Amino acid sequence: MPSHDTPEQSLTPERTDPEVARLVLADANRTHGTTYHLAKPLSGGFQSGTWLLRNGRNDDAAAILKWSPHRTSAPLILRAGHAVERARAAGYPTPAWLATGVAELGLPYHIQQYVPGSSPRRLTVEVAERLIPVLEQQRGLDIDPQHCWSKYTRDQLAGGWDHARKAMAGSSAQGAGFVASIDALFTSFGQVELPTGDLVHGDFRLQNTLFRSERVVAVIDIEAFGSGTRAYDYATLLTVDDVDPAGWELTRLAGEQVAGPGVLAHCFALVALELADFVRQCVPGRLPVILGPLRDRAEALLR
Ligand SMILES: Nc1ncnc2c1ncn2[C@@H]1O[C@H](COP(=O)(O)OP(=O)(O)OP(=O)(O)O)[C@@H](O)[C@H]1O
Ligand SMILES: [Mg+2]
Known part of the structure; x- marks a missing residue:
């Protein structure tokens, strides 16, 4: 597709650059008639610039600014805004989006509502018991059929993941063993039909949940929202770093009940492979730490 960016616009800005955040926020304030200012950067993922905002008129009122250095993700973010409204209307605990747009830089x-809370570090039984009802709320909440995680998973498992599989397998003996365990998991269930019709968060990790007084107050980082099977989000949760065995087992059982162990296994095969491949490229020092546990979990999900 031809790009309409001017040469200086086509440079990808650094998502942690405060100068860019200031420009984006100035644009947003002009467009929406708001008076926010940047309070502090919030570290988290690798995709967006995320900032705590304060309101010029009422310094106690906080909000969150998220901007993306990827100009092509504008349609996704605008669509996610509508999906958030529909999910919230159905009672899903994700913060309201107060304003959405595309800044002059493209x-x-x-800007979303700030919800005080903190993310649990470990998937314990107590944490799983709080998160499973949230995942079950996603059942039948088919908010954006245009963006289907089951179709994405099917396409990846049908060959889209081959490049990542080969790169992982070629990275080390441990990488090759990990890919063998993922392949064994994928093939052991034969033909598997991935259902659709649920809301899928797309990155349902502990860091993207906020708890207060041991209750879930928000599920955040939902820009990749779509339709598909919520088993995909269970599979993501089963890849988190820090778990205790009983918390993992409770999550696995609930995930298998969504549409059977084969659906959970196929989602896990893809999510685990993509996580490992991401770590291989972005935080290679961590790869040896995560491959062993991911392999053990793939084996635990075998038929
Ligand atoms: N609505 C909110 N209320 C309170 N805190 C929030 C909210 N949104 C984000 N945060 C805080 O900011 C951190 C980063 O936010 P978020 O998870 O949305 O983005 P990210 O992981 O940095 O982004 P990405 O994965 O898109 O690169 C969170 O871990 C959380 O501490
Ligand atoms: Mg996040």
């Missing part, structure tokens, strides 16, 4: 952004 950078998509949104």
Whole structure:
């Protein structure tokens, strides 16, 4: 597709650059008639610039600015804004989006409600018991059929993941063993039909949940929202670093009940492979630490 960016616009800005955040926020304030200012950067993922905002008129009121250095993700973010409204209307605990737009630089952004809370570090039984009802709320909440995680998973498992599989297998003996365990998991269930019709968060990790007084107050980082099977989000949760065996087992049982162990296994095969491949490229020092546990978990999900 031809790009309409001017040469200086086509440079990808650094997502941690405060100068870009200032420009995006100034644009947003002009567009929406708001008076936010940047309070502090919030570290998290690798995709967006995320900032705590304060309101010029009422310094106690906080909000969150997220902007993306990827100009092509503008349609996704604008669509996610509508999906958030529909999910919230159905009672899903994700913060309201207060404003959405594309800044002059071509950078998509949104401003969302700030929800005080903190993310659990470990998937314990107590944490799983709180998160499973949230995942079950996603059942039948088919908010954006245009963006289907089951179709994405099917396409990846049908060959889209081959490049990542080969790169992982070629990275080390441990990488090759990990890919063998993922392949064994994938093939042991034969033909598997991935259902659709649920809401899928797309990155349902502990860091993207906020708890307060041991209750889930928000599920955040939902820009990749779509339709598909919520088993995909269970599979993501089963890859988290820090788990205790009983918390993992409870999550696995609930995930298998969604549409059977084969559906959970296929989702896990893809999510685990993509996580490992991401770590291989972005945080290679961590790869040896995560491959062993991911392999053990793949084996635990075998038929
Ligand atoms: N609505 C919110 N209320 C309170 N805190 C929030 C909210 N949104 C984000 N945060 C805080 O900011 C951190 C980063 O936010 P978020 O997870 O949305 O983005 P990210 O992981 O940095 O982004 P990405 O994965 O898109 O690169 C969170 O871990 C959380 O501490
Ligand atoms: Mg996050």
